[in-house]
Amino acid sequence: MTNTKILISGASIAGPALAHWLTRYGYAVTVVERAPAPRPGGQAIDVRGPALDVAERMGILDALRAHSTGMRGMSVVDADGTEIYRTEERTVSGGDLDSPDVEILRDDLARIITDATSGDVEYLFGDSIAALEQDADEVRVVFESGLERTFDLVAGADGLHSNTRRLVFGPTERFIRHLGISMAVCTVPNFLGLDHWQVMHQMPDGGMRGAMVMSARDNTEARAYLMFDTPEPVDYDHRDVAGQKEIVARALAGDSWEMPRLVEYGRAATDFYFDSAAQIHLDSWSRGRVVLVGDAGYCGSPMSGQGTSMALIGAYVLAGELAAAGGDHRAAFAAYEKELRDYARANQEMAVVNLRERRAQSGEAEDASAAAEVLVETGVAEFAQVVASYSVKDYGPDHSIR
């Protein structure tokens, strides 16, 4: 058996999920995460379609359901807070409420997956890969802390701005496609008194400027989602959170609904997450002994509604192919990409089409209520079709190297 020592960069969704599967097949796994501890925060995300099968095979589906957001529906309000649209059939964050999909807070999901691996996996928090060098036999890694180690393979699961991708494939700008929207997410008090409910507001001056607030953790808190159009990529330092808060405050200035209050909550938040909605397009997901998984390799953006599911599926398939190939990384990385490339592309295309349709149709709507309906309901059927267009393979338990 070859290639048994694997380093994964990133401990959000794709990283711990990959670690789970690799340790199950008997590999020795180290995960390095830049943050000092598992990162809090993030909006509700969705585990859907084939990713539900992956979660079931991981043995975490019941835990996911137990922590689901349990939304009952949503409203859209105007600048005065008057409800102009309401539905108990779907939500803008989670889609159809009668589907088997699980909507769960990102940090709850990350914790459930990480807890399921922690006994077997070495986690290095507060560190990052500073340099790596590979040859035919191994990858030599120098960490920012000064630690030097050698691994057989390295997987970059470090998100949209992947450090691993930058070091091995080239600068982010070469692979990123901005979708013209930026968003911030943070925890806020449940100041609207929402009961498993979400409220969305589009600011009256057109475009996608606005906010969504949803109750979380059995109404004990809420999550706010602030977004605005950015036709040109925003110039910001993705490590400078104070600077990001000011960008958001400036973009959402205006006395509309609860926007001033939300901006102030954002300024005070300790789990503020900001990014532009963007996709990653690469010709190949691996270079030699280094491979990418999740957002690092094929981010579809929050508009795809599939980022987390793709991370779970990608981790399952990558580990499964590696085990099936007896650790032969060339064969495994090629099979992983062949298996998932079309699905990743379909999800990315759907995000772009849906966003374009929403913009076009809401601009043509005859009143604010019709525009709200467009924003919530556009592309629902097409989305379900794309999600269901892939089924996960069964890699079976026989490939364990133990």
Ligand SMILES: Cc1cc2nc3c(=O)[nH]c(=O)nc-3n(C[C@H](O)[C@H](O)[C@H](O)COP(=O)(O)OP(=O)(O)OC[C@H]3O[C@@H](n4cnc5c(N)ncnc54)[C@H](O)[C@@H]3O)c2cc1C
């Ligand atoms: C705090 C946070 C909040 C988020 N909120 C939302 C949201 O509200 N809506 C949404 O659609 N998506 C959100 N996302 C992205 C969402 O989690 C992903 O789209 C999806 O789950 C795929 O996960 P991933 O593991 O591939 O990437 P990500 O979830 O982006 O995880 C990447 C991980 O890599 C770590 N990392 C980054 N750089 C380095 C480095 N140099 N060395 C080591 N580790 C590194 C990051 O800290 C993070 O833990 C959020 C991500 C994070 C980290």
